[in-house]
């Protein structure tokens with residue numbers, strides 16, 4: 238398969254290296270030091286079993302140099318997507334599959350839902366992302382794996398190999414199964430889901446509280462969950478999101494406490510949003526929290542606890558120059 242990774246950071250590097258090592262022709266749209274490292278060394282991944290390396294099939298900061306692909310994996314931070322999307326045209330042919338390996342509510346999430354004809358302003362203000370990356374070519378994805386960047390172009394796998402993939406519009410398809418098979422052969426634990434939108438919502442259910450609350454407080458999730466007041470506040474926001482999910486085909490059959498018990502197993506874990514704050518990177522606030530509020534507002538569901546989290550995290554991030562509002 239001819240594959241381009243857009244955003245060759247932690248998750249892009251993890252997926253890119255494994256696919257290239259499995260024999261696929263995997264290129265990268267990258268920039269700066271990451272681009273230079275990929276050109277010099279190819280794909281590199283540190284794993285518990287040792288370093289995995291594989292040749293990169295072209296690395297460039299211009300999509301035209303890479304050309305039309307069978308598969309485009311988008312592994313950018315949500316805050317970067319709006320700026321990159323206008324450059325992606327040359328990668329996308331009529332049969333190109335698009336796999337967004339990102340957290341938060343993706344641009345395709347509300348497509349086809351009654352009352353959601355206009356794109357979400359928190360995710361795709363103006364609709365440029367939906368226009369450039371057509372939902373009919375999207376295979377939705379949830380990443381249940383963790384990775385980090387040791388140095389530009391050198392990625393470290395931390396834990397988990399899980400990927401959930403499925404048709405954005407729901408149901409199963411031969412093309413989603415074929416992609417699931419490709420990812421499984423590259424070493425991932427892959428689930429082909431008939432309702433990937435629901436899987437996205439379930440992952441978001443944890444991220445929408447743990448990530449911003451850890452970012453604001455600077456605390457690891459064991460401390461966040463260990464304080465009964467903060468835990469109850471997080472539960473209230475999650476109850477709001479569960480009520481929204483029930484209205485959009487994303488019902489959650491757990492209580493917030495059930496979910497906290499799963500998250501607590503991670504122990505003294507620094508969430509990805511806290512790590513972004515530590516590194517001085519913009520936080521993915523609109524995709525992870527703002528979109529939940531916006532969907533609730535469109536459905537007429539009040540979200541006071543989610544609003545409070547969003548407002549506090551936004552002020553926190555603005556005060557540090559880490560808030561990037563969605564591109565218009």
Ligand SMILES: NC(=O)C1=CN([C@@H]2O[C@H](COP(=O)(O)OP(=O)(O)OC[C@H]3O[C@@H](n4cnc5c(N)ncnc54)[C@H](OP(=O)(O)O)[C@@H]3O)[C@@H](O)[C@H]2O)C=CC1
Pocket residue numbers: 243244245246247248249266267268269270271312313314315317320321338339340341380381382383384385386509521
């Ligand atoms: N890391 C993890 O364990 C997990 C991450 N996720 C999600 O996956 C997504 C990706 O996260 P992660 O891999 O950690 O992020 P990283 O910051 O490690 O990677 C993002 C990459 O995108 C690149 N990039 C940004 N703008 C451009 C551009 N204009 N042109 C080319 N490349 C660009 C960055 O390059 P540069 O360094 O130059 O800015 C960086 O290499 C996020 O939504 C995250 O929440 C989900 C599960 C786990």
Ligand SMILES: CC(C)(CO)C(=O)C(=O)O
Pocket residue numbers: 340443444445447448458500503506507508509510
């Ligand atoms: C903390 C956790 C595991 C759940 O919110 C996470 O997914 C993240 O850090 O992004």
